[in-house]
Amino acid sequence: MSDINLNSLKSLLIFKTLYETGTATRTARDLGITQSGVSRSLAQLEENIGIALFMRHKKRLIALPEADELYGEILGLLSNLENMKHSIVALREFGASRIRIACAPALGFAYVPKTIARILSDNPKYSVYLDIMPSPEVVRAVEAGYFDVGFVTLPVTSQALVVDELIATEAVCLMPRNHSLAKASVITTEDLKGQHLVIPNQPNLAADQLLLHLSEKNIRIAGKTEANIAAICSLVANGVGITLINPITAYDHQATRDDLLIKPFKPAFHYRFGLVYKQNWANNRLIGLLKEMLPELPDHLVAERLKD
Amino acid sequence: MSDINLNSLKSLLIFKTLYETGTATRTARDLGITQSGVSRSLAQLEENIGIALFMRHKKRLIALPEADELYGEILGLLSNLENMKHSIVALREFGASRIRIACAPALGFAYVPKTIARILSDNPKYSVYLDIMPSPEVVRAVEAGYFDVGFVTLPVTSQALVVDELIATEAVCLMPRNHSLAKASVITTEDLKGQHLVIPNQPNLAADQLLLHLSEKNIRIAGKTEANIAAICSLVANGVGITLINPITAYDHQATRDDLLIKPFKPAFHYRFGLVYKQNWANNRLIGLLKEMLPELPDHLVAERLKD
DNA sequence: TTATTTGATGATTTATAGTCATGTTATAAC
DNA sequence: GTTATAACATGACTATAAATCATCAAATAA
Structure with a gap:
């Protein structure tokens, strides 16, 4: 009753x-x-x-x-x-129409947004939530369930997450169009002698390798500026110095301004990017779309072993 | 599937x-x-x-x-x-906690609002919708289901509705405090000779009776002003004339201003007010409350047969 | 290896929701 | 007044859906 x-x-x-x-x-x-x-x-x-x-x-x-x-x-x-x-x-x-994406800075400002835009133009039904944070935080956020997937710089160590490698590239050198090295076709470690370097302030495998390499070869640079990755290109464009950077960020920025030059760099410093997510997202359609819809990279930027 | x-x-x-x-x-x-x-x-x-x-x-x-x-x-x-x-x-x-009330003007401006206020102060859960319209429209509106109950001037003829008589009173005379009849204890038809009458412009049993009575007794009035019941008291207070009106309206208005006098009137013109509603509301708690919570009338205003 | 925990499943029972046939009351038609 | 029609209620029955019991298989912890 x-x-x-x-x-x-x-x-x-x-x-x-x-x-x-x-x-x-x-x-x-x-x-x-x-x-x-x-x-x-x-x-x-x-x-x-x-x-x-x-x-x-x-x-x-x-x-x-x-x-x-x-x-x-x-x-x-x-x-x-x-x-x-x-x-x-x-x-x-x-399928599930909402996805929360955490993204490392290197891909977060243009590459992933571009991908999302492509997906949404085909399927306006989806809802996307995107945030940018350093790779280690991306991993933690996805593990904790705050985000559904994460774009990260590889390698990552997480036994709780599935890790798909998406992109393997080599660092490129970014410099102002009027720089003294502008005529070189390839930049080498030697060329950095006496230069002012702009490098990311976040812990960064490639930058660490570079500095190690320079010290091994006993190459002295004029000085360095550490900055947030979003600011690096602007610093370079304004003549602060030159930078060694992942080509995705480099091309993203160069596309919006004409005062920057991109040059190949030897020896190769590898960047690898990947997607991390929990097992239960493995067969999700949106994850599939995220992988499919990534913009193509210019061929010469893709590392050999991913070209097949 | x-x-x-x-x-x-x-x-x-x-x-x-x-x-x-x-x-x-x-x-x-x-x-x-x-x-x-x-x-x-x-x-x-x-x-x-x-x-x-x-x-x-x-x-x-x-x-x-x-x-x-x-x-x-x-x-x-x-x-x-x-x-x-x-x-x-x-x-x-x-019980049902929403009630839509249609109310004849005589009760609609103060008497019923006062009732509603009492009910709501005891039971804040209820929702009330109140509108004012002439009695015949009240009946039609309740019959049509636009309102749940109606306060009307009796008699009403409707076989579709239950009619409860609530109040039986006699018309009183309302006049300005400085009027020439202000010292009389009871006003009679004779006293109206040469007076300017203010009467409701809506069809009204008591007013009709009065005019009939005056013409039978061959009593000539100075003139008459017909007005909406809401405006009558203001007209009287401003010296336009005197009025014969139901005591509820009279007391409602007198309570808010001190320039009005109420006098008994002979012979008695009866006003009866009632509640109309459909059979299915018969046992409703809100209807019961509406009847219970009506403000008491001063004893001398209640017609004999309802006093018990 | 063993005990414990987890989810799945066939067989069975139980509870619920719905049908059928019929009854009663009211209204409309003749 | 009689008959036909239409409304809702109800006892008895039935079909369907839901839940249980008993048991299994897989994984994990002791």
Whole structure:
């Protein structure tokens, strides 16, 4: 008597139709059941919620004020339910349509946004949430469930996540168009002698390798500026110095300004980027799209072993 | 496969708990059912909506991205349902909690609003909708279902509605405090000779009776002003003339200004007010309250036969 | 290796929802 | 007044859906 049991939405639907049509017979016909079924359903609903909803007067069902109010409530609930059904259809059709992406800075400012834009132009239904953070934080955020997938600089060590390698490239040298090295076709470690270097302030495998290499070869640079990766290109363009940087970031920035030059660099410092996610996302359509829709890199930037 | 059958909310609740607890065993314990029931319910839900929600991996259930989204949807739906249950409990406790009241002007500006205020101060849960219109329109509006109850001037003829008589009073004479008749203790028809009368412009039994009576007795008045009942008292207070009016309106207005006098009038012109509503509201609690909570009238205003 | 935990499944029971046949009451038609 | 029609209720029955029991298989912890 006291606790309301609304597991069966059917009785609510029958009530709603009854309220709208006014007679049990008509309701039964509309819903494709029998009149006695409607009568029973109503009686049971009233018993269940402990409220008389219709007055039985001269063999007619007359809606009581309580029925008016319940009807209003039910309209809301049923429309909510209808929305959910639509969402389910969409889910079935397109799979999960929301993805939270954490992205390392190297890819986060243009490369991944470009990818997302491509996906969304084909499938406007998806919702995307994108944030940029250093690779180690990306890994932690995905492990913790704050994000669904992460773009990271490889290698990463995480036994909880699936790691797909996506891109392998070699560092390139970025310099102002009017730089003294502008005519060289390839830049080497030797060329850096006496130069001012601009390097990322985040721990960075390639930059570390470079500095180690310079010290091994006993090459002295004029000085260095450490900066956030988003600011490096601007520093270079303004003549602060030259930088060794992953080619994706380099091309992303060069595309928006004409005062920068990109040069190959020897020896090769490798950058590898990948996607990390939990096992349960393995067969997800959005993950698939993220991999498929990555912009092509200029051929000469792709490391040999990924070219096949 | 294609049409979604969500008659059973139970499966949604089981899914929700499963999503939250992470294991079917725990879910079963929490919900007081068996583990096999949970397993079956989930399998059936997935089959029903055509979406895999959990990945079965090493005898564990791992939520898929689709489950994340469905969970969000279900939270909304279930909170909606919870609200509805609360509404139902309130309905059971207090009956229908919304009432639409149509009211004749005589009672609509102060008497009924005062009643409503009393009811709401005791039971803030109720929602009230109040409108003012002439008695015949009140009757039609209630018959048509646009309003739940109506306060009307009696008599009314409607076989579709229940009519409860609430108040029987006699017309009183309202005049400015500085009027020449201000010293009389009782006003009679004779006293109206040569006076300017202010009367309601709506068809009105008492006013009609008065005019008939005056013409029968061959009493000539100086002139008359017909006005909306809401404006009559202001006209009187400003010296336009005197009026014969129902005592409720008279006292309502006199209470807010000190330049008006109320005098008994002979012979008696009766006013009767009543409540009209459809049969299905007969036992409604709000109707009962409306009757109970009417402000007391000063004793001398109540007609003899209602005094008991 | 053993004990424990987890989810899945066949067989069975239980509970629910609905039908059928019929009854009663009211209204409309003749 | 009689008859036909239409409304809702109800006892008895049935089909369907839901849950259980008992048991299995896989994984993990002791």
